[in-house]
Amino acid sequence: MTVLAVSDLTKRYRRGGKPFAAVEAVSFEIGQAQTLALAGPSGSGKSTIARLVLRLLEPDAGRIEFEGADFLALSGAALRARRAKLQMVFQDPLAAFNPRATVARVLDDPLRIHGIASHTERPHRIAALLERVGLDAGLAQRAIHEISGGQRQRVAIARAIATRPSLIVLDEAVSALDVSVRGRILELLLDLQSQERIAYLFISHDLGVIRAVAHRVVILDAGRIVESGDARAVIADPQSAIGKALVAATPRLNRNRP
Amino acid sequence: MNRLRRFFRTPEAIAGANTLALLIVMALAAPLLFPGDPQAIAGPALLPPFQDWSLPLGTDRLGRDVLAELFHGARTSLAVGLAAAAAALLIGAVVGTLAGFAGGLIDEALMRITDAFQTVPSFLLALAFVSIVGPSLGVVVAAIALGAWTGPARVARAEVLSIRERDYVAGARVIGMQPMEIAFREVLPNALPPVLALSSVIVAAAILTEAALSFLGLGDPNRVTWGGMIAEGRAVLRTAPFLSIVPGIALVLTVLGVYLAGEGVVESSAVRRSLS
Amino acid sequence: MTTLLSIRDLAVRYRGDGLAALKGISLDVEAGERLAIIGESGSGKSTLALVIAGLLAWGAKIDGCIDWFLPTDADARGSKDRQASAINSSTPRLGRDIGFIFQDPSSSLDPVMPVGRQIAEVARAHLGIGWQDAFAIAKSLLERVRLPDPDAILRAYPHQLSGGQRQRVAIAAAIAAGPKLLIADEATSALDTIVQAEIVALIRRLVAEDGMTLLFISHDIALAATLADRIAVLRHGELIDLGETNQILDAPRHVYTRALLDAHLGLDAAPLLDRRGAQS
Numbered sequence: 001m002t003v004l005a006v007s008d009l010t011k012r013y014r015r016g017g018k019p020f021a022a023v024e025a026v027s028f029e030i031g032q033a034q035t036l037a038l039a040g041p042s043g044s045g046k047s048t049i050a051r052l053v054l055r056l057l058e059p060d061a062g063r064i065e066f067e068g069a070d071f072l073a074l075s076g077a078a079l080r081a082r083r084a085k086l087q088m089v090f091q092d093p094l095a096a097f098n099p100r101a102t103v104a105r106v107l108d109d110p111l112r113i114h115g116i117a118s119h120t121e122r123p124h125r126i127a128a129l130l131e132r133v134g135l136d137a138g139l140a141q142r143a144i145h146e147i148s149g150g151q152r153q154r155v156a157i158a159r160a161i162a163t164r165p166s167l168i169v170l171d172e173a174v175s176a177l178d179v180s181v182r183g184r185i186l187e188l189l190l191d192l193q194s195q196e197r198i199a200y201l202f203i204s205h206d207l208g209v210i211r212a213v214a215h216r217v218v219i220l221d222a223g224r225i226v227e228s229g230d231a232r233a234v235i236a237d238p239q240s241a242i243g244k245a246l247v248a249a250t251p252r253l254n255r256n257r258p
Numbered sequence: 259m260n261r262l263r264r265f266f267r268t269p270e271a272i273a274g275a276n277t278l279a280l281l282i283v284m285a286l287a288a289p290l291l292f293p294g295d296p297q298a299i300a301g302p303a304l305l306p307p308f309q310d311w312s313l314p315l316g317t318d319r320l321g322r323d324v325l326a327e328l329f330h331g332a333r334t335s336l337a338v339g340l341a342a343a344a345a346a347l348l349i350g351a352v353v354g355t356l357a358g359f360a361g362g363l364i365d366e367a368l369m370r371i372t373d374a375f376q377t378v379p380s381f382l383l384a385l386a387f388v389s390i391v392g393p394s395l396g397v398v399v400a401a402i403a404l405g406a407w408t409g410p411a412r413v414a415r416a417e418v419l420s421i422r423e424r425d426y427v428a429g430a431r432v433i434g435m436q437p438m439e440i441a442f443r444e445v446l447p448n449a450l451p452p453v454l455a456l457s458s459v460i461v462a463a464a465i466l467t468e469a470a471l472s473f474l475g476l477g478d479p480n481r482v483t484w485g486g487m488i489a490e491g492r493a494v495l496r497t498a499p500f501l502s503i504v505p506g507i508a509l510v511l512t513v514l515g516v517y518l519a520g521e522g523v524v525e526s527s528a529v530r531r532s533l534s
Numbered sequence: 535m536t537t538l539l540s541i542r543d544l545a546v547r548y549r550g551d552g553l554a555a556l557k558g559i560s561l562d563v564e565a566g567e568r569l570a571i572i573g574e575s576g577s578g579k580s581t582l583a584l585v586i587a588g589l590l591a592w593g594a595k596i597d598g599c600i601d602w603f604l605p606t607d608a609d610a611r612g613s614k615d616r617q618a619s620a621i622n623s624s625t626p627r628l629g630r631d632i633g634f635i636f637q638d639p640s641s642s643l644d645p646v647m648p649v650g651r652q653i654a655e656v657a658r659a660h661l662g663i664g665w666q667d668a669f670a671i672a673k674s675l676l677e678r679v680r681l682p683d684p685d686a687i688l689r690a691y692p693h694q695l696s697g698g699q700r701q702r703v704a705i706a707a708a709i710a711a712g713p714k715l716l717i718a719d720e721a722t723s724a725l726d727t728i729v730q731a732e733i734v735a736l737i738r739r740l741v742a743e744d745g746m747t748l749l750f751i752s753h754d755i756a757l758a759a760t761l762a763d764r765i766a767v768l769r770h771g772e773l774i775d776l777g778e779t780n781q782i783l784d785a786p787r788h789v790y791t792r793a794l795l796d797a798h799l800g801l802d803a804a805p806l807l808d809r810r811g812a813q814s
Binding site for chain 2: 051054056080081084086087088090091092095096097099100109110113114159
Binding site for chain 1: 727728793802806
């Protein structure tokens, strides 16, 4: 079943008086419980696509179908209600939260806004969410700036799954994390995907990470799709110039150990 | 606690805080030390200071106790200064946040109104407002706030424009938060620090404006004000200059105290920011 | 090989939180080697870079010693009399003896000064030459860091350049006075993979051409391994592993080093999706 279908998505800006396309005629689909990765150098339009799909930016042309319905046709309260099913995790977990917030408040907001739990029920829901992402429920009363980067990203994931979404956009969600933390966060994401049937739009510049978790990959250059297909097949044998350059530039550990 | 210790590290902060503390004590103690009407006649007219120890600062043309007037005047100055500054900051923060967050036509409209208020000298605005509505404490506060909210509005708007682009605002939209809740719960509290940094300047200006209005006879006639005292003394400036000088000194010290304390707050929070 | 600097029992404590950022670090850096310092956030790797560069003067308490063995001018002229000249414990000068490349070039470059002038300023300040010569040096440096059209870039402001170009300019400024030691502190972390590989190749070439010693500070052990002769691993402010790159990769002594290597998601590793089996 297709969760998200994007066709001919286009976003143009004016830079120094000249129009330029940040995203040009991009089309892709993501199925239930599937991970589609967007890869490409900086400026290739990866993050713009994420923001277009989330309606944080409005496209100049193209269609976005979310769970079979026209997502671009929604506005106001109808759009806000629909957002429950389409969530996001940002790169920098510190910037992604109000600097004055506590963990409890961050998780309370989506539950309150979408009427998922009553006022008295919410503390239990928050504790359950924290445990779901491998955190201690006692963390709820801590301020966001007091917890570690890895914990923050887990809180971000807890917020994203609070409304039981069918798609989560992960915009470089593990790039700012230490490698040892990164592995565990990726494991958590895969767990959630297999248990809750969540689809991921996984944006990363790191082909190693993409290869580890994505089913399919789309490689972008200057706002256009230059290559797409099975993640492992594309990375093993890239056809486009940018695909080849990305693979060649990825650092390798030439370990001689068996 | 730490913040307080840092605040009291700079000499200007200590001087400013002490001056303000003295002023607040004066204002609070006025009804206790000088019960009854400060505008009542207490002795012979135009008694110079340090002659009669029951009237240490002497009396004015009508024989009113200058020291009692000074204490009661502190109440008016502080009340008007703080109330007007609070009102100006509140209006400014709300208008600036709405303009910066909404953008487009709402921003245009609100900022042109801000321009309009800014092009009229704030004192003239206050003067006109009080002349039309009539002098009373509330009207004086409103008149001063009317000319003082534009600065905070501009600062708040600039801050909101940068905060609006942060990830956590996008995050709030993604979880379906309503725009008004985003503006006033997520954005406004984080835009406040630079706006509050203006408060000492605004309080000081409000105290001076209040004194100027009173000097022109547009203060609340039922209250003693330092500006009114200076105006009273003007007629006998040559023979009894102390009548103008004493409230003048009080005014200078108050404004200086507010400035210095405000400077101390800004500095201590700057140290805090550079440490973190 | 001769030693360029020798660190003994170095400890750094930041005022304020009172936590030790570094403790008991002892490390020799050989002249001409490429040493990578690896660690995760909070490991103290950037603190170590800053201490060596002498940039930690304020707000930090430093114990232990760092001895420098900078070749003096006599050395440079080929004097045989090593006893008299080799040991020069006077503190090195940042810019002159040490070049420093920061993670974020947009914060290390002055936004309102043309980049050519920023590079020329370093050369002028440390080499005792006039502006005209300094600009000539700046232009040749821009060629050396492979920036297209150096004449145009000399007059450009930082915001007119891309992130990769700005980092190249920052590198040019760092090496303008011909430092003996080049410190790159997460110099490629803010860049995408392709630009990162180009900058690493550039640093490798410049270090080889000028015979500089390189300290490459990074969180990415795979990236560091492509460049370094030796790798030092820091964790919680302590130096826990140090060895030749091959030895660290093939036979890490410390379990943490092994964990770092295992956590690397390379293009040859088994994907996590598979390791979990076809459970979904």
